[in-house]
Amino acid sequence: MAGRDWRKLDESDVRVRPGRGTRPRSKRRPEHADASTALVTVVDRGRWTCALEHDPSRVVTAMRARELGRTPIVVGDTVGIVGDVSGRPDTLARIVRVDERASVLRRTADDTDPYERIVVANAEQLLIVTALADPPPRTGFIDRCLVACYAGGLEPVLCLTKADLASPDELLAKYAELAVPAIVTRYDEDSAELAERLKGRVSALVGHSGVGKSTLVNRLVPDAALATGVVSSVGKGRHTSVTAIALPLPDGGWVVDTPGVRSFGLAHVTPDDIVRSFEEFGEMAEECPSGCGHLGPPDDPGCMLDSTVEDGTASEGRLVSLRRLLASKAGLETPGLGQQT
Incomplete structure (x- = not known):
């Protein structure tokens, strides 16, 4: 300021540096019309392993684009990716789009946990893998998986293993x-029926530890162990047995192997969600009192579902089966086969 009279200065002599946020942010986002479509096969702490739609054998590691914010991306999601999609080591692409999901398999840690965990997206069917012996079948777990299927838009399939040890009848x-489809397998035989059921479809497998799920996967995907190792090295080192992984089937389609679970919480599912999956009861359920759990007397004395059996709209067996699922969701004891949890 030396040599200048400060009294002769005015605001025109001051250069004001614009601060952050003075320029309005555009709401327009890039369309990414050139994005490659891919299937998310593994999620590992901020990195997503994707298989390109036009070349499923090419594995691409990607990060979530900034414009997606905290948009959840799970195994089975169909996404759009841009950037380096060569699949070469040490390359990284960006996920810029997550397509609408056709189905979602959700669970919670228990029935009091408000936080939903998406196990897999876009699976057409869920194979509920249950051993007929060693360990014995747990019907409560099966019932809860059925509820999750009906609520999430998946077709349930019973996959009964170890038929060489016990009868499935x-x-x-x-x-x-x-009317749940069922496939019975043996430890000492491959199942052509199972392979045909999975061919060309996206299928998820769920089951307790020790029921033979890994044995099934290794037979369906001969190089499953190799593929798992490759994915582990691409990610950040986490062993993939603790997370879901989608594996390509030799004859087309994908099988999503999920980690063994101890419980299948259904805090996110309401009784009405379950009833809507049974078409013959849907209309009469609307006549039930508000808050009806549809369990019938004495728990829900005003439940109208019994009238569907009386007028011949539904069979008594279907109503009994429906209420068994509702009781399982409610955490109530139900008579049945084997262990319930």
């Missing part, structure tokens, strides 16, 4: 009224 009879 009693367990199959228990679910006959629900």
Whole structure:
């Protein structure tokens, strides 16, 4: 300021540096019309492993684009990716789009946990893998998986393993009224029926530890162990047995192997969600009192579902099966086969 009279200065002599945020942010986002479509096969702490739609054998590691914010991206999601999609080591692409999901398999840690965990997206069917012996079948777990399927838009399939140790007849009879497809397998034989059921479809497998799920996956995908190792090295080192992984089937389609679970919480599912999956009860359920759990007397004395059996709209067996699922969701004891949890 030396040599200048400060009294002769005015605001025109001051250069004001614009601060942050003075320029309005545009709400327009890039369309990314050139994005490659891919399937998310593994999620590992801020990195997503994706298989390109036009070349499923090419594995690309990607990060979530900034414009997606905290948009959840899970195994089974169909996404758009840009950047380096060569799949070469040490390359990284960006996920810029997450397509609408056709189905979602959700669970919570328990029935009091408000936080939903998405197990897999866009699976067409869920194979509920249950051993007929060693360990014994847990019908409560099966029932809860069925509820999750009905609520999430997946087709349930019973996959009964270890038929060389016990007969499946009693367990199959228990679910006959629900018309759930069932496949029975043995440890000492490959199952052509199972391979045909999975061919060309996206299927998820869920089951307790020790029921033979890993044995099934290794038979369906001969290089499953190799693929798992490759994905582990691409990610940040986490062993993939603790998370879901989508594996390509030799004859087309994908199988999503999920980690063994101890419980299948359904805090996010309401009784009405379950009833809506049974078309013959849907209309009459609307006549039930508000807050009805549809369990019938004495728990829900005003429930109208019994009238569907009286007028011939539904069979008594279907109603019994429906209420067994509702009771399982409510955490109530139900008579049945094997362990309930």
